[in-house]
Amino acid sequence: MLGIGSLARKVFGTPNDRKVKSARSLVERINALEPEFQALSDEGIKQKTEEFKARVAGGESLDALLPEAFANCREAARRALGLRAFDVQLVAGVFLHQGNIAEMKTGEGKTLMATLPVYLNALAGKGVHVVTVNDYLAKRDAEWMSKVYSALGMTTGVVYPYQPDAEKRAAYRADITYATNNELGFDYLRDNMKTSVEEMSQRGHFYAIVDEVDSILVDEARTPLIISGPSQDRSDLYKTLNAFIPELTEEHYKLDEKARNATFTEEGNEYLEQRLHAAGVLPEGQTLYDPESTSIVHHVTQALRAHKLFLKDQHYIVRDGEVMLIDEFTGRMMRGRRLSDGLHQAIEAKEDVKIQPENVTLASVTFQNYFRLYDKLAGMTGTAATEAEEFMEIYKLGVVEIPTNRPVQRVDEHDAVYRTAREKYEAIVKAIHEAHAKGQPMLVGTTSIEKSEMLAAMLAKEGVPHNVLNARQHEQEAKIVADAGKFGAVTIATNMAGRGTDIQLGGNVEMKVMEALAADPAAHPDELRNRIEAEHAEEKQKVLEAGGLFVLASERHESRRIDNQLRGRSGRQGDPGRSSFFLSLEDDLMRIFGSERLEKVLSSLGMKEGEAIVHPWVNKSLERAQAKVEGRNFDIRKQLLKFDDVMNDQRKAIFAQRREIMEAEDLSEIVRDMRHQLIDDLVHEHMPPRSYADQWNTEGLAAAARDKLALEMPIAEWAAEEGVDQDEIRARMERETDAFMADKAERFGPESMRNIEKQILLQTIDAKWREHLVTLEHLRSVVGFRGYAQRDPLSEYKTEGFTLFESLLESLRAEVTQKLGQIRPLTQEEQDTLMKQYLAQNPPKKPAAEEPPAEAAAPEALAAPAPAEALPGFDEADPLTWGNPSRNDPCPCGSGQKFKHCHGKLA
Structure with a gap:
């Protein structure tokens, strides 16, 4: 019998079905326009773009233009790439234009679909950003889709790390710009450290489409982007502390694997104190509980975390004498990314590689706050529904599931749970053997480099040919993925998020053609392609008969989305396929979050060695555990955002002020107001209101004027005159300083003086902002303890953060005035x-x-x-x-x- 909810859905459809249906009328209008646009010449398509731009400039809305713009773009793509967008791709394009996330299964053509809303929004002439997860995809998609944009008469740019400034500025000024989320965030920060508007790269934040939106806006949102500069070298301290950690026993510390945290027990503290005293790191008579020991405790805790919670070949690899972090969600190396607070240095000491100095923050922003700068944001991915609440709450983005072009034929099997990891891996090798024997291509998912290489060794022992795709094979990624659908292929991959290359049954024709041309440049391209296509069709048929791609996962990830991304690699465009998860009670997720009841059930069933339990209940209990973890991670990100919002308001105010200063021709009025405000503060401090003349501190005021304004003033003489009050002294000080600065401007020359004022203002703002960031970091690290005093840490942070910002502005006035007073030709x-x-x-x-x-x-x-x-x-x-x-x-x-x-x- 159907439940009430199921019955209602059957009659009325789900809310998602109703949304998709609402876009159908637009799709019908686009399809009706198709013959008209097919009749246009190539030049006619470009002329349409100019016509649309003129209509937008004249006040016509982008919504009104949508059917014609989509029809023009679809026709341009058909001519440029030989690909005609399906109706479901048009539906997805409509929702992206409206500022939603389109959830589309793997292989449904997200890259092509994105050209439709990108083109429509680029007609406004404000620039559109297409955001990808790595540089390879940014360059590949820009090169591939630029053929479509070029046919439409639009320019395409791509932004990548270490790009020359002139090239980067040109890329941002193109109609459409492809870039990674990291590079966009860093360019935003770099722009706000520049000293003139002409040097800035970005020209605003109008509209962005984020590919793999869940990976970028959810998985990476916990990590702020930081531009930093080196501080003092403390490598000796890291090496000394590192030597103590292997001596510790389990009674000396406690680990919290969920929160990835480590603390010392009382026994641990006592042992450490003895060792630190002996090594001369901790002065005699000082304990680890003393306030002076805070820094040592912090660094020794980081050393413990480096040894016990950060594992080589899982969280990082060592390459060319450098510790490279691995992205736990995509399995890729994060070149240039470093852990903060001395943790990266602790790992370098552990691995005995060169220890880079710690850094101080010069500028920082979270992806959450960066992407909320855009007037309109949209995203696309294969997996977003599980995080729909977070997308709506943080980014105001709705999630729409787009139906597949052809029905999904993949068979998703229930999880098989084994008692031990050994039994699980033996079962995996047996399953790979069976599938390989009948020629069925296999994609085997693992959660770390270490596990992928262990499985590869087991397969090598069994004589099964295979490919391994992990951070070590980063460069061969596209080739390995392109071959993963070949008859009998076995591919072991650490993760499949944002790989960007579809696994096509029988292999990837384009890749085969490129390889054949590289091997024989004299061959005729058309003949070569025809031969390869014929061979591919034959191989694809054999793969289809073998059952399509078999995805076998060796573990469940803590996020359901990552599992769904792996599973989604099979069954693209209506192909047959199969997916299965092999688990054990020793897996991280089962060990940390799984139910102990499951172990009791397995024991009570009297299972034999190598047997597995397979039941829908197991799937449900695992999904509940994953949902719990996802909920906790969402809370962490939400809390991070609340704290970052405090800094974000201040960041926006400072960056807006900087821009105003850079754009201004003449800053003399601003610096004069600053000077006058400083004089006002000095008079108020040394000659308080409603005080008598004999209570005035005239010597103090004269000394302050000498120091802050670089001027000798007869304050005492003025104060001795009959009828002179505070207002009169303030007015005289203002007149003196104004005349002093006017004379200085004349000697420098007006243009030079304006330039000096601009440079000093920008320099001082930047220096003060850097100091402020460090202070806020320290405040953030201590404010949590106020919860013990029944005070809300966030409220405390807001209040004190605002007070600190006010004092930043006050000290800014004083410093700018002082520097301008002291400068001379x-x-x-x-x-x-x-x-x-x-x-x-x-x-x-x-x-x-x-x-x-x-x-x-x-x-x-x-x-x-x-x-x-x-x-x-x-x-x-x-x-x-x-x-x-x-x-x-x-x-x-x-x-x-x-x-x-x-x-x-x-x-």
Whole structure:
């Protein structure tokens, strides 16, 4: 009998079905337009783009343009790639344009589908970002889909790490830009550390489509992006502490594998104190409980975590003498990413490789807050439904499940649970043997490099040919995945999230053609393709008869989505397939979260060696455990976001202020207001309101003016005059400083002075913001303890964070005013000395004309203009013969750059 919910769904359909049905009318309109767009010439398709752009500029909405734009894009893709978007792809495109996540099964053509909403939104001329999980996919998709955009008359750019600045700026100015989430986030931070608007790369955040949206916005959301700079080298300390850890026994510490945390017991603390005293790390008479020992306790705890909770070939690998982190969700190396708070250094000490110095944060942002900058956000993935609540709560993104183009024929078997890991792996090898014997291709999923290599060794012993895909084989990834669907192929993979290359039954035709052409460049491409396609059709038929791709997972991941991604590799586009999970009670998920009752059930059944329990109840209890873990991880991310939101409001205020300063031509009014505000504060401090003249601290005010304003003022004399009050003294101080700064501006020259003000403002903001970030990090680490005093840590963090931000702004005013007061033009003698030193270190050279201008450095000491008249005998190698070139003139040294970017730049 059907339940009430099931009955209602049968009659009315699910909410998802109703959403999908609502888009059908738009699809019918797009299909009705198809003959009209098929009749257009190639030039006619491009002209349509210009017409659409003009209509958008004239006020027509993108929604109104959708049917025509989608029809134009579909036709361009059919001509450029030979691929015509299915109706379900049009449906998905509609939901992406509306700012939703489209959940589409693997192999349903997400890459092609994304061109439809991308093209429509690019018509607004504000730039569209397509976000991928790795650089390989960003470059591949940009190259592949640029054929479609080019046919539509649109430009495509791709952003990648270590890209030259000029190329990066051009990529962001293209109509459509492909990039990884990491590079987008880092470019946002880098842009807000630049000193002029022209140097900034990004031009705004209008619309983004995030591929593998669950991986980027959920899995990676716990880790903030940080741009950091090195601090002091403490490698000796890490090495010393590292030597103690192997001596510890289990009674010395406790591990929390769920939270990946480690703490010392009382016995552990006592033992450590003795060892640390003996090694001279902990001073005599000082204990680990003393406040002065906080730093040592922190680092020794990190050393313990490095040894007991971070495992080689699972959480990281060592390559070329460097510790490389492995992304637990995609199985890839995260080049350039490092663990913070000294943990990475502790792992380097453990592995006996060169210890890189710890870093201090210069700028940071979480993916959650970066992607919420976009006016409109959308995403696509094969697995999002399990995290629908998080997507809606954090990003206001709805999840729509898109039906497959053809019905799914894959058979998903119930999990098989074995008692021990040994029995499980023996059963896996037996299952691989059986499938391989009949030629059925197999994809075997593992959760770590170590396990994938152990399984590979077992297969080698049995004589089963196979490929291994993990972080060590990163470079051969596309080739291994392309071959995974061949007859009899066995592929062991650590993870399949965001692999980007479909596993096609019989192998990947395009890859085979490329390989054949590389092996025989003289061969005729068409003949070669025809021969390979005929061979492929024959092999595909054999694979179909063998049952399609068999996905066998050796463990369940703590996230259901990761399991679904692996399972989804089989049964693409209506192909037959099979999936099965082999588990044991010794697996991490079963051990940490699984039910002990299951072990009792297995024991009471009197199972024999090598037998497994297979039952729907087992699947349900495992899914409940996974849902519990997902819920806990969501809470962690939500809490992280609440704390980061406090910093985010401040970050946005600082970044907006920086941009305003960079865009402003004249900052004299801002710096004057800062100066006046500082004078107001000084007068208020030394001559409080409603105080008598004999209570005024005139000497203190005069000293403060000397220090902060770089001016000697007769404060005591003014105060002794009849009828002079605080307001009058404030007004006189303002007049004195205004005249002082006006005279300074005249001696520097108005343009130079404006430039100095801009540079000093930006420099001071950046320095203060860096200090503020460190303070907030420290506040964050201690505020948690206030929960013991029945005070809400988040409220405390907000209140104190705001107070710290206010004091940042106050100290900013004082520092900017002080620096501007102290700066002075150099004498001719000082200029000559500096110029000689500069030329000795930087001999004049003539770089290529296209070399980007050097970044303006800070104006701590200013090289003022050379003498007004050119000296006789001009020599481009001798700046003393150059006269007084204007800042925007070409530099006399012949570099091809403007004078202000070359020898006239601020030293």
